[in-house]
Amino acid sequence: MLSPPEVYPSAHQLNVIDDYHGTPVADPFRWLEDPATEASREWTQAQNQLTRSVLDQPVRSVILKRLQTLVDYERASAPVKRGNRYFFWQHHGLQNQPILYWQKRFSEEPRPLLNPNTLSKQGIVSIMNTEPSLDGKWLAYSQAQRGSDWQEIHIRNVETRQNSEEVLQHTKFAGIAWHPDHSGFYYNRYPDPGTVNEADQTYYNRVYWHSLGSDQSEDILVYERPDQKDFDFWPRISPDGAYLTLTVHLGTDRRNRFYYRPLADTDGTFVHLLDTADAHYRFLGNQGQRFYFYTDYQAPRGQVIAIDITRPEPEHWETIIPETEDKLDQVMIADHHFVCAYLHHAHHRLWIYELSGRAVQEISLPTLGTVSNLQGKMHDNELFFSFSSFLFPARVYLYAFKTRELSVLSENSPDFDPEAYTTRQVFCHSKDGTAVPMFLVYRKDLEPLQELPVMMYGYGGFRNALTPNFSATLIPWLEQGGIYCQVNTRGGSEYGTDWYRAGTLAQKQNVFDDFQAAARYLIAEGITRPDQLAIRGGSNGGLLVAACMLQAPELFGAVVCQVPVLDMLRYHRFTIGRYWASDYGNAETDPEHFAFLKAYSPLHNVKSQQVYPPVLITSADHDDRVVPAHAKKFAATVQSLSPESVTLLRVDTDAGHGAGKPLSKSLEEFADIYTFLIQALQLNWR
Known part of the structure; x- marks a missing residue:
């Protein structure tokens, strides 16, 4: 007692x-x-x-x-495909941090790419974000020490496992958007210390362009809002490579703004497509000038809409997947389909829809549990995800759109x-x-x-x-x-x-x-x-x-x-x-x-x-x-x-x-x- x-x-x-x-x-x-x-x-x-x-x-x-004893077992994440390479994390038993691997085929031996356990004997260096280039030849990753939210971005050659000399500092919760030509990426960061008051060090978030192999001091400022020092930006390039998009947040408020400009127009101004922060809008992808979003605008449980950017007024928005009794929790596009994870009384159900909004299939899940780490691309015919429950250790699945079949990619269980x-x-x-x-x-x-x-x-x-x-x-x-x-x-x-x-x-x-x-x-x-x-x-x-x-x-x-x-x-x-x-x-x-x-x-x-x-x-x-x-x-x-x-x-x-x-x-x-x-x-x- x-x-x-x-x-x-x-x-x-x-x-x-x-x-x-x-x-x-x-x-x-x-x-x-x-x-x-x-x-x-x-x-x-x-x-x-x-x-x-x-x-x-x-x-x-x-x-x-x-x-x-209980955590001493193998566990892996769902893979991310870039070019002809699959990237995934593997946790080996009692290792402090998981290791990032890649392979070209699931039948071959995975090759280690990034092992944070070698960066600190105590395991206090961790990798917070990884983003391979679209051809799978480069990896940009955010590294943090001692659990801090402050991070620095490193760049690694996937084949040689050698890092570039440049290190990008003053980042926190940064997005990394590789250019389709793999020459560099857009990212967001905070001001250099000394350029603003110490109290403003986590204000004035800005978007920069970084050219591969150059020093951070040479990075080009792409977008800033000195009139809105609270704004945080998340850059992304549209799946067709035509647009640079910015999701604009104010703190943890999910009600956000959304801006874009043609990627090729490097001197162009950003179009403020959604600028009232009246709801949550998550950009899913596009077909030309038709932009798809998840939103809770006039739909508290979530819906998918399409906005024609040539007619962006709300009266022209099209509802693709309407709100249901279940909460639309996750949605992404893979193989020209929407993949939707719904919350049904706090556990997930998984559905596939055509881009027209027609329901194709509900994917049967093993038990009441959680779908996570949905991975896929507009032009790839594979979907990967993890599933687990209280008594069901995480299992990685592969869904093949051609056959509509689900198979287990990896599974391991503790003692x-x-x-x-x-x-x-x-x-x-x-x-x-x-x-x-x-x-x-x-x-x-x-x-x-x-x-x-x-x-x-x-x-x-x-x-x-x-x-x-x-x-x-x-x-x-x-x-x-x-x-x-x-x-x-x-x-x-x-x-x-x-x-x-x-x-x-x-x-x-x-x-x-x-x-x-x-x-x-x-x-x-x-x-x-x-x-x-x-x-x-x-x-x-x-x-x-x-x-x-x-x-x-x-x-x-x-x-x-x-x-x-x-x-x-x-x-x-x-x-x-x-x-x-x-x-x-x-x-x-x-x-x-x-x-x-x-x-x-x-x-x-x-x-x-x-x-x-x-x-x-x-x-x-x-x-x-x-x-x-x-x-x-x-x-x-x-x-x-x-x-x-x-x-x-x-x-x-x-x-x-x-x-x-x-x-x-x-x-x-x-x-x-x-x-x-x-x-x-x-x-x-x-």
Whole structure:
């Protein structure tokens, strides 16, 4: 059983008071926002030492060994075809990072092209984006260190595996669009340091042309919007090679703009085809001047439309695939067909349509699960994709358009028997009566389910739909008789734009209500008890579980709060936090936003002397997406106001928000999570 320490590491409090529209708000632990001060470093070190004293138990090594065994198997991505070459990632067992391979035929031995494991012994160098040239002879790839979102682009000769001398810097979430003649590519990046104020380093995104073999200083500026410093651009060249297109985003808001110009007209101006940001528009491809888009314009669950760029007014738009009861989640063009993955109650169905919109075939999938990594080209007759589910390790499929047959390209399984487990979907009803789906995964021999330990997971934001996916790190929990529950709260895109918007801004409380309703359902059905119910979430999901812990502490026996967003009044001031205002709002600029943000902001809703369930809060020293200040200030606040509660802070080193995290670090973290849950829920781990 977990007990709080006699004394938590000392954290001095400052007399910092902010004024929000006439309301004073204290921020006594603001000094923890600066990780470089001696006081901040010493406090963080003391927190990690406290956490290690709790988590370094004998059972941890047993858990870690089982996790290592479970992930020690081969797994591959769906291939990408460029020219006559297929490129794919292969993860070999316990390697920290996957390796990129290529081959000309699936019957031949793959050739390694890029192995990030050789770039760092600790696996802290990761590859974030790869884009082969259209002839398959060159590879441009983005490389990041220690989990940072900042990346640099390198260029490699596929045949010789030698890199060009140039390195392109100051990129983050960059698009790479190779020219059809393979002489170079378009990409987007941020200003050189020193050319703008430090506060503007992640503003003023620009599009450049880079010629292969030249220095970055010689790159040609293609497009910028100094009048709109918040705009981010994503360049792409149309499948027929006729147009350079720009998708224009404002933060994480999916409502975007779309510009284009003839590729050959290098001095031409961009046509602002869609410039009102009234909906989400994703360019799919074109046939001459007929441009195809996925959009939620007047279709919350999504549709496919065609726009004749010679008559671009909305009254001339043509609906190709109309909105259905299911959410159109993914769509792309392969072999002159639309390939559409629909979300049906949070799991995928896969359909093929002609470009006219006529339905051709539904591709039968093995179980309730997730389609990902759809790959194909307008003029290729092959479609590749991955499919997985909670108990179904990722399998790569090849669909042949000529024969309409589906075949397995690669599959591997870890050391467990999926037949011993089952998945079922149930629905609970939220506070306002909304039906909320949730998946339960457990051992078959546990039925009927009665007062068992449950780990409940949620996210609830940014249109991120939670679908059934395989993770070997979940298996130890299931093996030990635990139930995994995944809740599809509002704020995701499971049922389209309306479902998403019902979990944003002033309606964000719906997300917390949905999650708490799921907990109450599990308890009312006798599936679990509060002292056996753990909740887990990361990033925006960390906000979710922290808010629920504070609003309904009586429902939960343990909380795992990973890389969380917790200071909802100041989140926009850190790195790219401003991008999230479309989901959260901005407390500084809008009094109404301040009111609803302060009402649920975890940092500002900790009650004095209230005993909360044990919580493990995780962060990482190089997380430049959700900075560690969120986790640190929240931990200090709970420890100060509720010293009777168990509040542990784990700050990882040489790691970031999660993308590109070395496998070894991920396994260490899960070993810590399970060790924490064993003690918090008093489990008998065998």
